[in-house]
Amino acid sequence: MDKRKLPPALRLENVGYRRDAGAAPVLSGVSFTVPAGQWVAIAGRNGSGKSTLLRLIAGLLPASEGGIEAAGTRIGPASLSEIRRRIGIVFANPDNQFVGQTVADDIAFGLENRCLKPEEIERRLLRYAELLEIADLLDRHPAYLSGGQKQRAAIAAVLALEPDIVLFDEAGSMLDESAKRELLAIMRQLREAGGYTMISVTHDSEELLAADRAILLANGTVAADGLPSELLKSERLLEACRLQAPYVLQVCRALRRQGVDVDDYLTEKELIDALWPSGSIMSPVAGKERIFGVL
DSSP, rough: OGGGGOOEEEEEEEEEEOOOTTSSSEEEEEEEEEEETOOOEEEEETTTTHHHHHHTTTTTTOOOOOEEEETTTEEEEGGGGHHHHEEEOOSSSSSGOOOOSSHHHHHHHHHTTTTOHHHHHHHHHHHHHHHOOOOTTTSSSSGGHHHHHHHHHHHHHHHHHOOOOOOOTTTTSSSOOOHHHHHHHHHHHHHHHHHHHEEESSSHHHHHHHHSSSEEEETTEEEEEEEEHTTTTTHHHHHHHHOOOOOOHHHHHHHOOOOOOOOOSSSSSHHHHHHTTTSSSSSSSHHHHHHOOOO
């Protein structure tokens, strides 16, 4: 299904936020619409308003100006209970989300607060533990899990509530590289499964590239909104938002500095396929070693 034709899951109209009356705005004039089922990655330099924007969408902060509509409901004091049923948020530090003595207790906690029947709680607990591959960790205390396991448990607890929109607030920022790759694989899996609209705040160019759409913030406003593969090739935007270019793109530009005629590519396969016919590499294995050793 063409996601662009789906009804909007999220709509922001001229949203602004100030911490105090008379203070400089953290966000100003932010407007965009997210269709149901789309994965949008939001990036920008520190202080650009990324995490504040996510908290406004989650109803954790009140907008100073404009309006936000999520899953057909306008966010405001009267609708917060409904909004929090529709939206789940995964924070950077999973330790801040744990409340139970075991992973199972933690997943069940939110379900019990919604007064679900015991059999429904058990069904969801097992379903999402299996989906996140943590069924063997259900009896473990969250404190004794690895960083990646903790984040899986935190995501399972959010998904078990079956929200329409899932927010990831720099969910990979405290993980090592291996756990980050695991998290990115989970996010891709959720996108492919359908049924979720995802908004992720990130500094990671690989996560940006995996999303359907990227929104770049600068000075509290939307600096760019479009396909990640296009935005990430703009050196001006990367500099404005303090983002590092994807590694393969860095390799392409390093190769050009070495006199190799190659365009900008974003994946290893695209780059190797482009260089192979020209004889710039000797074999797939040796070529990869040469190409990815230029930086």
